[in-house]
Amino acid sequence: MKFRTSTLDEEVEAIFSVIQYSPNNWSPEKIKKTFKINIDLNLINLIKETTLDKIKSKLKEIFSKKYEEEQSKINIRDISKKWNEKKIEILSKLKNIIEHKIEEEEITCVLLCLVNNGLYKVDEKQIEVFYDSKDFLFLMTHELFHILYWQVWKELFNETKIKNKKSWLLSEIIDYLVLDNNEIKNLWQNKQQPFFEKEIIWPKIFNAWKIRENFDSFLIEAKKIID
Numbered sequence: 480m481k482f483r484t485s486t487l488d489e490e491v492e493a494i495f496s497v498i499q500y501s502p503n504n505w506s507p508e509k510i511k512k513t514f515k516i517n518i519d520l521n522l523i524n525l526i527k528e529t530t531l532d533k534i535k536s537k538l539k540e541i542f543s544k545k546y547e548e549e550q551s552k553i554n555i556r557d558i559s560k561k562w563n564e565k566k567i568e569i570l571s572k573l574k575n576i577i578e579h580k581i582e583e584e585e586i587t588c589v590l591l592c593l594v595n596n597g598l599y600k601v602d603e604k605q606i607e608v609f610y611d612s613k614d615f616l617f618l619m620t621h622e623l624f625h626i627l628y629w630q631v632w633k634e635l636f637n638e639t640k641i642k643n644k645k646s647w648l649l650s651e652i653i654d655y656l657v658l659d660n661n662e663i664k665n666l667w668q669n670k671q672q673p674f675f676e677k678e679i680i681w682p683k684i685f686n687a688w689k690i691r692e693n694f695d696s697f698l699i700e701a702k703k704i705i706d
């Protein structure tokens with residue numbers, strides 16, 4: 480894993496996508512928990528209604544000062560040490576569960592400083608993770624797993640991207656199931672809070688997971704459920 484700090488562009492893109500894709504229930508508490516800077520509701524509503532192109536320069540203007548301040552607090556060496564101390568254990572456990580080789584050396588971890596969240600970019604082999612997350616290793620592994628997932632998905636089905644809401648949801652459910660596995664879950668600080676328990680596909684996927692022969696056969700079943 481290569482670590483680097485974010486650019487201001489990446490930071491505002493992350494803020495934009497967190498606001499765009501999360502449900503519309505921003506409370507002052509949630510804003511405080513999610514961002515290093517207070518974002519008022521008017522701006523959130525504005526972001527919801529526009530495109531990144533239209534608002535990017537404005538966001539850069541608003542966040543540039545705080546970005547500089549927070550950037551200076553990041554200690555890349557400490558953070559990479561945190562990962563390196565645990566990575567052999569994390570990766571070997573993941574490998575036992577999914578039975579696929581994990582090439583984490585090729586992946587870059589961008590440290591976000593303004594938004595307490597994580598995201599991933601498959602084509603760039605890049606994950607982006609809030610540097611000061613309380614459960615940093617979990618968040619990193621969650622995003623890393625998304626990349627592995629799409630690699631395996633491509634090998635099996637020759638598809639590389641999220642096609643629709645269902646395929647997005649499936650990727651989140653499987654990420655949850657893998658990281659909630661008994662073999663690995665004791666490494667995380669917090670218990671994961673699944674957000675999809677009311678979704679129709681959840682019990683079906685969970686059942687296929689429980690009776691799986693191996694990870695690939697499970698993915699084949701899971702794909703049948705969403706197709």
Ligand SMILES: [Zn+2]
Binds near residue numbers: 621625651654
């Ligand atoms: Zn995710």
